[in-house]
Amino acid sequence: MPTPRSRHRRTTLLAALALVPLAAALTACGDDAEPAAAVAGSAPGGIGIGALSNGAAKPATLKVSAVAALRAQLPEEIRDKGELVIGVGVLPAGSPPLNFIGSDQKTVTGSESDLGRLVAATLGLKPVIQKSTWENMFLGVDSGKVDVAFSNVTDTEERKRKYEFASYRQDNLAFETNKSDDWTFTGDYKVLAGRTIAVSSGTNQERILLKWQKQLKEEGKKLTVKHYPDLNSTYLALGAKKIDAYLGPNPAIAYHTRTTEGTPRATRSAGTHSGAGSGLQGLIAATAKKDSGLAKPLAGAINHLIDGGQYAKWLAAWNLSDEAVERSEINPPGLPLSDS
Template identity: 65%
Template structure:
């Protein structure tokens, strides 16, 4: 997900001591970042998407009444509580257009958060957004402090060991380079030989990139060098100064940045794309809940209701993501294999 990720241990298993320490920090961060946007003035049965987006989206108000036949499937504890706690792993610097601080410098907005709010409306629940770092997002889900992560989370077979998924968008990754860099990613890892690429630590794209690095080494090709940075500003400083050749990350983030810098001295471009599920499978982004929590089905049903009612298409269009639409939400569909080959 975002460039500011600091550990990959979370999605690959963490020690008990690390988990305890990170849990305390992460939950404190979550509590401190509860989103003011969840307490909006939207009229009952409506959700406004694209609010305070600083030009990243077209603000659009959608009718989204509760569907009692769907909300009846919620776990009793969630239904009684009346809130849906939505996790966003976008600290510290944000990840536009997926999740970031809006125009008022305090409200968390973004395409992922807006979908969470739409789902909450269908379920008759009040949305409560909690921001954390990427790794602490998963700790929040594990602990039950977060109900569902809406944070550009890729469906993978490894993650299915701990989480249930309800898919809602294609997972497209991309390579971003300086605009004057002629290099293109042609879909094959061989084109990365001799390149230096930045990637977010702990992400699905890191897993893919490290496997490509290992293949190149095994084949005796020029090495692929992988660089890590704490946040996106550092990545783009490195890209503009030539310290890295490319940044490998989620297509929505990179396409947004490229569009924003188009007419500046720091202009970038997209040099190629790759499915987040590897070479043979279309990757999927999914709402993520604790395994066997009972949330995946009502969330998937809510998303499918939004698809059939047209609100889903309007949400994507508002955020310029229509090209990543899926025909339906699936529960735990095939994801990135354990071995990305």
């Protein structure tokens, strides 16, 4: 049994691991890992939130200490490594306010990567941000090069075949249209008949949209689904009226409509929909490889941040308070297989 002195040394060491500045925490990890960089707003004893966001967030510094009991729940390999490799789908152009390249043109910022850093600190680990396309992020988790993805991943029953989850935010989708368009989505997919909608490949929203496309086809109606390589291409198509709307994450669309307000490219939200479809509130979750043993400590860390108030401050900094959850859950009910 450890002595009081040894327990104190262990607690002090764990806290020190969590409280290093992000300049030291963001160590390299492969060709696509974020380079070591000082993050504005960070300070000894705190994690910078919304730093380098170029106005997308209100920067804040949140105090976070390592929790020995949660660190003890980590798989031994990760505990010994002392790092949490966090996958984010940020290439090629990112998706503000979720994950994007900061104003220094190299450091990943965004609500998702910031939460990953807070969770890593709570677990007494150094966060290492691994950049990739959204699709390749899952390959990183599959291969073990990435420990956990914080990248707006929806909890679905299909994904549970390969991954385990710790929820942290409500998942809502939105239709973004030109400001001049006057149609509205109120939950009935039939309003999409005759329209052309863009969506990102491999996403949960694509699955939902393709289901509606199939249903409309069975009713003798047409819904055209378009894919573009990045958001810039999508918005060029929207501005040129080549598409009627873009279906994407509500936070990203809320951000974009704010930034285009009062410009010739102004857009609006034409309505929202749960990421889990009708009848179930979708949830965004930290995503690790199934049976990795990470879901429990991840959920514990998120709940610790909820209890300590850092979670609410994180959401407020990114204007996402309306998507808060009361608790992080391990593998909560997700989008049903029939909708996946």
